[in-house]
Amino acid sequence: MDRMSTSTIYRFSFGPWNISEGGDPFGPEVRSAYDHEAKYALFKPMGFDGVQFHDDDVVPGMDDLSPEQISRKAGEVKGMLGNQGLFAEFVAPRLWFAPQTVDGGYTSNSASDRQYALDRTLKTVDIAREVGAPAVVLWLAREGSYIRESKNAKLAYERILETINKVLDYDKAIEIWIEPKPNEPTDQAYVPTIGHAIALAYASSDPKRVKGLIESAHAMLAGLDASDEMAFALAHDKLGSVHLNDQNGLKYDQDKNFGSANLRAAFNQVRVLEESGYGSKGEFIGLDVKAMRTQQGSPVTAHLTSSRELFLHLVEKVRTYDREIERQCVEARDYEALELYVLKHLMGVG
């Protein structure tokens, strides 16, 4: 609590996949598709300045295109963003759809699959450069296993690090933000927490350029407190971005609206971000939320605007949180009183 920021003006981002048609593993889509590129015109009016991308959100069908075609398409998207006054926050290689990534990319047992994953990631870096994004995000979707004996875990960690170093070497400016997640789609992932991600950062050939992206729900799926995960990254100056959302217990990754399952946990995430001045160097408040399948209409965007609004209300709650009461309670080690104060403050009762 030695550095308080009370003036950060937050900038928000989301990815086009957050406006979706409501399909799930047990049923088809329930909303009509909304044209992918028409989504860019929605951002600003909704209060968002940043777009998060998968590589093939920028360049659909990129595996079948030449470097020149990829560059032309990415340039076109850059123009569309410019027309809307938007920034590309990051580009993430989608390493979980192709036949070559069935058993993971960087950690696949097949040398040709690993080569595909590296080549695809370097193309993602090219795309990031074209659209002006400062970072690639590695959500290591299938870098894990379904049975422990199927891969050599030590080798897998070495391979992930080797890939990170190759990316750092390929482009001397790009940052890598690792988005940890403990499971889903694999049974067990190799980079389940921010601690793992930051260990990889320090072991890499350019630690300053390797950071983390913390998704609230992913931390909860690991049984951890998302605000502590964020604090850990912030203490190392390694919080590249966040994916704020919520999660109702240990089940599938729900991507619920921020604060909708645990308001107090959301308050603490906002408190930690505020206290550390997150956002003052241009970092975005990224959301990764999914509309309820029951919601009608197209496009459905209420989950995004509600999560943004809730974040801003919580910023107000943090800014009006009485630090003197907190100080007195902490000094007297009266945490019962502190707890009641926090809950009443959140409820808006005196």
Ligand code: GLO
């Ligand atoms: C899935 C992840 C996913 C990533 C996105 C960007 O669980 O949260 O949505 O955030 O692919 O890397």
Ligand code: MG
């Ligand atoms: Mg995410």
